[in-house]
Every structure is written in structure tokens, then in C-alpha cells.
Amino acid sequence: xxxxxxxxxxxxxxxxxxxxxxxxxxxxxxxxxxxxxxxxxxxxxxxxxxxxxxxxxxxxxxxxxxxxxxxxxxxxxxxxxxxxxxxxxxxxxxxxxxxxxxxxxxxxxxxxxxxxxxxxxxxxxxxxxxxxxxxxxxxxxxxxxxxxxxxxxxxxxxxxxxxxxxxxxxxxxxxxxxxxxxxxxxxxxxxxxxxxxxxxxxxxxxxxxxxxxxxxxxxxxxxxxxxxxxxxxxxxxxxxxxxxxxxxxxxxxxxxxxxxxxxxxxxxxxxxxxxxxxxxxxxxxxxxxxxxxxxxxxxxxxxxxxxxxxxxxxxxxxxxxxxxxxxxxxxx
Amino acid sequence: xxxxxxxxxxxxxxxxxxxxxxxxxxxxxxxxxxxxxxxxxxxxxxxxxxxxxxxxxxxxxxxxxxxxxxxxxxxxxxxxxxxxxxxxxxxxxxxxxxxxxxxxxxxxxxxxxxxxxxxxxxxxxxxxxxxxxxxxxxxxxxxxxxxxxxxxxxxxxxxxxxxxxxxxxxxxxxxxxxxxxxxxxxxxxxxxxxxxxxxxxxxxxxxxxxxxxxxxxxxxxxxxxxxxxxxxxxxxxxxxxxxxxxxxxxxxxxxxxxxxxxxxxxxxxxxxxxxxxxxxxxxxxxxxxxxxxxxxxxxxxxxxxxxxxxxxxxxxxxxxxxx
Ligand SMILES: Cc1ncc(C[n+]2csc(CCOP(=O)(O)OP(=O)(O)O)c2C)c(N)n1
Numbered sequence: 081x082x083x084x085x086x087x088x089x090x091x092x093x094x095x096x097x098x099x100x101x102x103x104x105x106x107x108x109x110x111x112x113x114x115x116x117x118x119x120x121x122x123x124x125x126x127x128x129x130x131x132x133x134x135x136x137x138x139x140x141x142x143x144x145x146x147x148x149x150x151x152x153x154x155x156x157x158x159x160x161x162x163x164x165x166x167x168x169x170x171x172x173x174x175x176x177x178x179x180x181x182x183x184x185x186x187x188x189x190x191x192x193x194x195x196x197x198x199x200x201x202x203x204x205x206x207x208x209x210x211x212x213x214x215x216x217x218x219x220x221x222x223x224x225x226x227x228x229x230x231x232x233x234x235x236x237x238x239x240x241x242x243x244x245x246x247x248x249x250x251x252x253x254x255x256x257x258x259x260x261x262x263x264x265x266x267x268x269x270x271x272x273x274x275x276x277x278x279x280x281x282x283x284x285x286x287x288x289x290x291x292x293x294x295x296x297x298x299x300x301x302x303x304x305x306x307x308x309x310x311x312x313x314x315x316x317x318x319x320x321x322x323x324x325x326x327x328x329x330x331x332x333x334x335x336x337x338x339x340x341x342x343x344x345x346x347x348x349x350x351x352x353x354x355x356x357x358x359x360x361x362x363x364x365x366x367x368x369x370x371x372x373x374x375x376x377x378x379x380x381x382x383x384x385x386x387x388x389x390x391x392x393x394x395x396x397x398x399x400x401x402x403x404x405x406x407x408x409x410x411x412x
Numbered sequence: 413x414x415x416x417x418x419x420x421x422x423x424x425x426x427x428x429x430x431x432x433x434x435x436x437x438x439x440x441x442x443x444x445x446x447x448x449x450x451x452x453x454x455x456x457x458x459x460x461x462x463x464x465x466x467x468x469x470x471x472x473x474x475x476x477x478x479x480x481x482x483x484x485x486x487x488x489x490x491x492x493x494x495x496x497x498x499x500x501x502x503x504x505x506x507x508x509x510x511x512x513x514x515x516x517x518x519x520x521x522x523x524x525x526x527x528x529x530x531x532x533x534x535x536x537x538x539x540x541x542x543x544x545x546x547x548x549x550x551x552x553x554x555x556x557x558x559x560x561x562x563x564x565x566x567x568x569x570x571x572x573x574x575x576x577x578x579x580x581x582x583x584x585x586x587x588x589x590x591x592x593x594x595x596x597x598x599x600x601x602x603x604x605x606x607x608x609x610x611x612x613x614x615x616x617x618x619x620x621x622x623x624x625x626x627x628x629x630x631x632x633x634x635x636x637x638x639x640x641x642x643x644x645x646x647x648x649x650x651x652x653x654x655x656x657x658x659x660x661x662x663x664x665x666x667x668x669x670x671x672x673x674x675x676x677x678x679x680x681x682x683x684x685x686x687x688x689x690x691x692x693x694x695x696x697x698x699x700x701x702x703x704x705x706x707x708x709x710x711x712x713x714x715x716x717x718x719x720x721x722x723x724x725x726x727x728x729x730x731x732x733x734x735x
Contacts, residue, residue, distance in 0.1 A: 133538060134537060184536070184713035184714065192716065194538060198712070210540075243469075244470065246471045247472075248471065274470045275446065276445060277442055281467060282469035348445055348446065399713065400715070402715060402716060
């Protein structure tokens with residue numbers, strides 16, 4: 081088996097919900113399911129020419145955002161990436177405003193100025209997706225500084241992927257956060273590729289979690305396709321942070337279900353390994369842990385309804401006004 | 413002559429220079445098997461192998477700094493940074509290292525490095541993937557700056573940049589990669605520092621570069637029918653700047669409009685306008701004008717994006733106003 085294959089430990093935790101309440105399980109399932117449907121619908125909209133620019137689907141990685149966001153509160157911050165729809169949805173975004181943004185409409189989260197790569201929601205304490213790989217990591221570190229300055233009990237959860245972990249700001253931020261015991265959780269979504277570059281070709285040591293202890297914080301490697309495991313691990317990192325004990329690095333292993341973005345067929349990916357990961361679909365794993373199948377169906381129906389309403393809303397929303405845009409340009 | 417796309421011309425220049433000089437190598441993200449997002453490095457890895465076509469970790473500050481080091485150690489690296497927007501990450505390597513080494517070391521430490529990158533709006537890629545940041549490099553003594561508009565120039569200038577002993581920032585435009593033009597079969601160079609009069613005219617001079625050259629030529633053609641004779645000067649190399657050609661054209665027509673996609677404030681147009689005013693004031697029939705991008709980050713929405721960038725109509729309007 082290739083070293084990129086799914087972790088073996090995954091099998092035993094397959095059906096165990098490990099004491100997590102049904103309420104939380106269903107909340108996570110809603111995130112995973114809504115994200116899955118959202119991505120598939122956005123891909124359709126893209127093909128219809130209603131969405132432009134870059135679209136980086138989170139397909140296959142949904143359990144990470146779902147599990148991690150379920151472990152933090154509404155007032156906690158998240159910092160997202162270019163592959164950010166799942167983070168945004170899991171943090172409680174309004175699907176209407178999301179679709180509208182991705183379609184560039186005036187009613188979108190960023191008035192149609194940002195698009196897929198730049199969704200930001202002040203209300204949800206989502207400090208934004210980012211088009212610059214790695215840029216969110218120091219921003220999250222700084223948000224945690226802000227929390228300390230304001231003497232608040234909050235945490236920052238920052239998502240980034242293996243590629244970003246090669247940037248200097250990753251190491252610098254880890255050190256910074258550890259040195260000042262900042263309440264930040266570094267969620268490294270190891271999907272094994274940075275565009276077409278596999279992890280084995282860009283790291284001298286592919287054990288990415290070990291970078292945590294190197295900088296003075298725990299480094300925990302988990303199965304990122306298991307929302308329950310992500311949830312429980314994040315929960316303990318949050319407790320640590322709130323106790324003033326500082327940051328945690330979590331490496332959540334996962335795999336993209338396709339190419340880097342919509343126009344990348346991803347044919348450099350090992351098809352056998354991809355099939356193995358797809359067989360461990362985060363959606364199925366989580367569904368298998370929920371007893372109440374009727375509730376599952378309800379969650380699915382509700383998410384689909386919300387999504388189709390969101391698409392209607394976005395389609396009926398106006399384009400941003402050019403005049404308003406021109407008069408709003410700041411003089412600096 | 414063969415018809416070729418801009419990206420194919422660049423690709424050919426890389427192939428030929430790498431064949432000719434074993435010290436030339438390329439490095440950047442996803443440029444090997446994948447051939448780069450715009451296919452400029454396609455096929456190189458098959459011929460030259462992974463030692464000279466290096467898929468780097470995602471670490472611009474380090475691989476650009478490393479290219480400076482490799483250049484100091486006697487090679488000719490061609491760094492590939494996918495978007496000019498990302499050049500802000502390795503800015504120290506560019507501004508404080510590459511640009512300064514030769515000077516600081518009293519001429520001992522040359523940095524014959526090329527940094528190829530790509531900019532401009534037009535694909536709804538929003539604020540961090542659509543910028544025109546050439547003025548950042550223009551401002552730094554010690555850097556050469558090249559922005560070709562045609563396949564012919566792209567090939568000839570890339571060959572020159574690779575052979576040149578100073579660091580060169582080579583900025584392509586995302587809307588130019590698929591444009592086609594004639595390129596001679598045999599090897600040639602376009603020397604750095606020479607502007608090209610892409611169209612001769614006598615009433616007004618358009619000074620421009622990169623993608624805007626195409627817009628200027630369109631505007632010139634439209635006005636030719638109205639009886640206005642427009643000269644289009646493609647600067648091609650912004651540093652060294654071909655002041656001679658600029659001033660000759662300014663003196664000839666007496667009316668100058670500078671057109672660039674980058675925002676107006678602090679843009680290159682302001683500097684060139686001042687230079688013309690200082691050198692050729694008496695030969696001008698009026699003030700030098702600028703048609704530039706708006707002073708704003710680029711929005712995602714298509715219609716908003718369009719209003720940020722000069723259009724052919726904007727250029728036509730400016731010409732009518734000035735003549
Ligand atoms: C500073 C910077 N360099 C390069 C890019 C181009 N780029 C966009 S996404 C990406 C790969 C990112 O890989 P990773 O961090 O693993 O995230 P993933 O796409 O796998 O989620 C690259 C190279 C960028 N946007 N920003």
C-alpha cells in the first residue's frame with residue numbers, strides 16, 4: 081500500500097460515535113452534507129457560466145471543517161483558505177449569501193467583489209478565505225493576539241493545507257503562537273497535494289504533525305475523514321487554548337476527490353489511492369455513526385431545500401451597481 | 413516564419429536556452445510534469461530532467477532567495493512565480509538581494525537570474541490574482557523589467573533576459589498566452605532596452621506595453637479611419653527605458669498619451685510623463701496624458717472588473733480629446 085493510503089486505524093472507529101451526542105453528530109452531518117451538495121451545485125453553476133474565476137472544491141475533505149467547527153463556538157474565529165466553502169458552511173454561513181457571492185451578485189457576502197476565494201463573514205467570525213497560500217496563518221496568529229489583548233475567552237481555528245505548511249510564515253507563526261501561548265488551533269488539512277505536487281516531493285519529513293513539538297506545542301495526526309475524530313481532537317485543543325496553555329497543531333489526513341480546481345482534471349493523481357480514499361468517504365463514515373436514520377434524511381432534505389432556495393435567491397439577485405462601485409472607491 | 417502562440421514562443425525560448433547552456437535551469441511550483449498553469453514550461457522536464465526543471469515546495473521566499481544564491485554560484489536560474497501578485501512574498505530576495513548584490517559587492521557578485529511571472533486582470537480572478545504590480549519593480553534600481561506584448565517579442569526578450577548578467581523581472585500577461593503572431597524559425601534576440609514602434613503615425617503618440625498594446629493598436633486603427641494618425645510605441649522593456657525612442661516619437665507628434673493597465677497613482681506613466689516634460693517640453697503641443705487602471709483592487713464581478721481597466725473606447729476618447 082502506498083503511504084498515501086488512508087490510515088488503518090480508521091477501520092475500527094468506523095461506526096463508533098465515541099460518546100459524541102446525536103445533536104453534535106447531526107450538526108456535523110449537516111455541515112458535511114450541505115458542503116458536498118454545495119460544491120456539486122457550484123460546479124454546475126460554473127459550467128453554466130454563472131460562476132467564474134477559480135473554484136477549488138472541498139469535496140472529500142468536508143469532515144475536517146465539519147468536525148472542527150462543531151468543536152468551537154459562534155464567537156470563536158476561523159481563518160480559511162482558497163478551498164474554503166466547507167469552512168464557511170460549517171461555521172454557519174448563510175448559503176444564500178454564499179451562492180450570491182460566488183455568482184458575483186450585489187447581495188453576496190462581499191458584494192460580489194470577492195468571489196469564491198475571498199468569502200468573509202463578520203457575523204460568523206469567519207476572517208476570510210485567502211488567495212495567497214499561507215497568508216491566513218499569521219493572520220490567525222494575530223487574531224489570537226487580539227483576543228489576548230482584549231482579555232477574551234475565545235479561540236482562533238485556522239485551516240491551511242500541506243502546501244501552505246511549506247511557507248516560512250507557517251514556521252514563524254507556529255513559533256510565535258507557542259512563544260506567547262496564543263489561543264490558536266492550527267488545522268493542517270493534509271490532502272497530500274499542493275496542486276500537482278505530492279507531499280513526498282516537497283517535504284524532507286512527511287510526518288507533518290511532528291512540527292508541533294518542534295515549535296513547542298502538541299502535534300496530533302488524525303484521520304481527517306472521520307468527523308468525530310476531528311471533533312474530539314479539536315475539542316481538546318480548544319480546552320487547552322482556553323486554559324491559557326497555548327496552541328495545538330492538528331494534522332488531519334484527507335484526500336481531494338478530484339483535481340486542484342474545476343479546470344484541473346487531476347490526472348497526475350494515483351487513481352488507485354484515490355479510489356481507496358473515496359471508499360472512505362467522510363459523508364458515509366459520519367452517516368454510519370448516526371443511529372436515527374430518519375433524522376439524517378431530515379437533515380439532508382433541509383440542506384437541499386436551503387441550497388435550492390439559495391441558488392434561486394442568487395439567480396434573482398442584481399449584479400452590483402457599477403456607479404455605486406465607482407463612487408465607493410476610496411481615495412487612497 | 414511560423415505562427416505561434418505567446419506561450420509557445422516563451423516555451424521555445426526556454427527549450428533553446430536550456431539546450432544551449434547547461435547552467436540555465438528553471439524552478440517554481442508545478443512547472444514540471446504539469447508544465448505550469450499556462451503551459452509555458454510544458455515538456456521541459458522530459459528533456460532536461462528534474463535537476464534542471466525543479467518543482468519546488470510552495471515557498472516563494474525561499475526558492476527565489478535560493479535562485480539568487482544559485483546565480484551567485486554561477487548558474488542562470490529562471491524562477492517561475494505563477495502570479496505577479498505572489499511576488500510580494502519573496503520581495504526581500506528580489507529587492508534587497510537580487511537587485512543589490514552586484515552593486516554592494518563592488519561588482520563581484522552578479523545575479524544573472526530571470527524571474528518570470530504573469531499579471532493583469534480579465535479572468536474574474538479578483539483582487540489577489542489580477543494585479544499589475546510592475547511599478548514595484550520599476551522603482552528598484554538594479555532590476556531590469558520586461559513586459560512583452562507579442563509572441564515575437566516574448567521569445568526574443570526572454571532569450572536576452574536569460575543571457576543577461578543582471579536580474580530581470582519578466583512579466584507576462586494572462587490574456588496574452590493564447591494570442592498568436594509570427595515568429596521566425598531561426599534563433600534571434602530582441603535586445604533589452606529597446607522600444608518598438610508597433611505602428612507609425614504623426615498626430616499623436618501612444619506609449620504603452622504588455623496587453624494594452626493590443627488595445628492601443630485597436631484604437632489607432634479605429635481612428636485611422638477618422639483621419640487621425642496614431643503612433644503606437646510598445647515600450648517592451650521598462651528598465652532600461654528606451655528614452656530615445658520615446659522622446660523621438662513625442663517630438664514627432666507633439667502629443668503623448670501613456671496607456672497602462674496598472675493603476676494610475678504611482679504608476680509608471682507618471683514617471684515617463686515627467687521625463688518627457690523634462691526633456692521635450694518645448695516640442696509638446698499639450699500636457700502628456702494618461703489612460704490607466706483605476707486606483708482600486710480588482711473586483712471579482714465581471715462588469716465591475718471591466719470598469720477598472722482601460723478599454724479601447726477609453727483610449728479612443730483620450731485621443732479625440734487631445735487632438
Ligand atoms: C503564495 C501563493 N503561491 C502560490 C499560489 C498558487 N496556488 C494556489 S493553491 C496552490 C496549492 C496549495 O496547496 P495546499 O496549501 O496544499 O492547499 P490545497 O490546494 O491542497 O487545499 C497554489 C500553489 C498562491 N495562490 N499563493
